[in-house]
Amino acid sequence: MIAPVRAAQRLTRRLRPAPPAPFETPRRRRDPSPSRLRYRLDRLGRRGYVRFALRRLAPPAALMLMALGAWQSATLREAVHERVESLRASLMDRPEFAVSRLEIVGGAPELQARVSNRLGLSFPVSSLRLDLPALKTEIETMPGVARAVPKVMPDGALRIGLVQRAPEALWRWDGQLHLVDADGVLISPVAHRADRADLPLILGEGADRAVAEALVLWKRAEPIHDRLRGLIRMGERRWSLALGGDVLVHLPAENPEAALQRLLALDAADDLLDREISVIDFRDPQRPVLRLTARAVAELERAKALIKGKDA
Amino acid sequence: MRHALFDSQRLMRDQLRSALKRGLLAVLDIGTEKTSCLILRIDPARLASGARENGALGGFAAMRVIGAGTTQSRGVRLGEITDMEECERAIRTALQRAEKNAGVRVDQVVAAVSGGRPTSFGATGDAEVMSGEVSEADVAAALVGCPEPPLEEGREILHALPVNFTLDGASFLSDPRGMNGQSLAVDMHVLSVASAPLRNLARCVRRCDLELAGVVTAPYAAGLASLVEDEQELGAACVDMGAGSTGVSIFLRKQLICLDSARVGGAHVTRDISEAFSLETAIAERMKVLHGGVVATGLDDRELISAPVLGGEGQERTLTRAALIGVIRPRVEEIFEEVRMLLDRAGFQGLPSRRIVLTGGGSQLPGLEDAARRVLGQRVRVGRPLRVAGLPQNVTGPAFSALVGLAVYSVRPHDEFWDFEAPSGLSGGTRMRRAVRWFKDNW
Incomplete structure (x- = not known):
């Protein structure tokens, strides 16, 4: 029997009148015998498997059913959700x-x-x-x-x-100058080249992806910093140096430092860069090629004619 | 005697055996005044080992009472069921209480039948021992050799106890199995009761969803519980003074040799009081229990008892205790006269020790022993039932001797006629024919 029923029985037992005095006619009491149904249920309840089911299986099953019912009802779920939320908020706002x-x-x-x-x-x-x-x-x-x-x-x-990010170079892209770091990541735009004259200027397709290479070249080219106007990425594989006076130096894709070294050596020995030259091509390391300016060619032709004429 | 007579007994024995194996058994005493029930827990391993060490009484250590329930009987008169419905309710009440007490469910129950006019017969049978050594088959053959007792119409054999074996003239053997000899004779005590009360009892029990695992006469059970072992050995009578009937069982050499009952008991005393002083039965019963006695003294003339008059609105009458005793005493003496008649008829005077033990609810009257001595002889005592482990205090009184005796009996039942294997009296042809018929019936 369940506990509340027992408690109620205990209460009624306490409230029951005192037993009759000797030779007082005892009150007619309820028949204590169990009905046939009650007796059968009672004995069924004493069977092992029934006891097991009632004690071990029924409570979890009832709990699960209740939980399922609660889950099914939207209002209850919302209320629980709200409560949990408010609890969480109050905890967070401490x-x-x-x-x-x-x-x-x-x-x-x-x-x-x-x-x-x-x-x-x-x-x-x-x-x-x-x-x-x-x-x-x-x-x-x-x-x-x-x-x-x-x-x-x-x-x-x-x-x-x-x-x-440390600004390492100036990158001209789409007509606008940007500060970039060694990895080629944009830092901020710059209005004028003169604002950061200390940094190398790079341009050309894919120049931002090879900033590190450009920086190495820039460092090597220290003796000609006053002439060097910028580094141009050509065909996303090699660098050309743009020098003052419209001079272009084409560097090879492989080992551009050696070519630059050679240029510096030539400049130091023969003042190469002071001559009337428009392009110096180091792309073939075996055979560097020089292209003179149009005026230099004309001058050369004139000189040649003079020499010829004198001879003639 | 034929084995075919005892199919139902054998079925009940099987039930009892399986209950003992499972270790749970209920015993039920449906008396005229009360219906009581005990639930026993039995340790089968200890039961088997106890039998080896201590003989017949070794089983008690393996038994424990785990639940008891008692309720007032209704629908029972003179130990016989007169109202099935009421009796069934009483059984349900008692059993449910005991089960609740024990916290288990029992299905097998051993019941006592107290009425039914039990009659004892003696029978003797003999057989030649097949090999030199007496086997169970020899015992069975000797038992089968007993003549059929003269059964009247409507009576059934309830007990068939082999009480004495004689092997080549050597008597007083309780169990001859394994001994050497040529001719084996057996004395059997056959007890028959009226079959109608027995059937009613079985039906009542079955309607309570219980299996009957045995039926024992109440005086036999009371004797088992209230006689000490030496009394059973030397010869003693147990007088079970119930409410509806007074049973007498005589034991000798630990065997029940005679059983009889008189259809008069404590309920008659109550009725005498009720009639003499015109009181309600319940009040008469209460007066008997609280103030009753058998021997009056001078003081009893001055002790006044007041009680409400039957049918009188709040009127009371006063009577002296001496008057009450004056009503009780003749009835008690009548009961003892009846008992003495039964004892004389059974030849109790010829026993070596003639002890008489009074037990049952009626034996609680003060001064009963003196009255009994005057009628039955000097060797009278009032006996309480044996102490059984776990027995609640309120079930230890003499009123519960038969109940405790049932427990004692069920744990170690006497080998009865049907416990010895039936010798196969079938020839090969009959067997073959039976086998063929069985196949035909089943396929």
């Missing part, structure tokens, strides 16, 4: 988790301002609501940022460690 300010470390002040604008956080915010990996990827997609390390500090600050 002052222990609050982040009250932003601290950006590293990078130029202009970049810091850009980052803080981009994040657009309104403080205070719960640290549980902040998605630090997402913040990190978002900041790192910004131009000029190499690496960002966001971290919630114990004093309630969101500290972002920034590593700025």
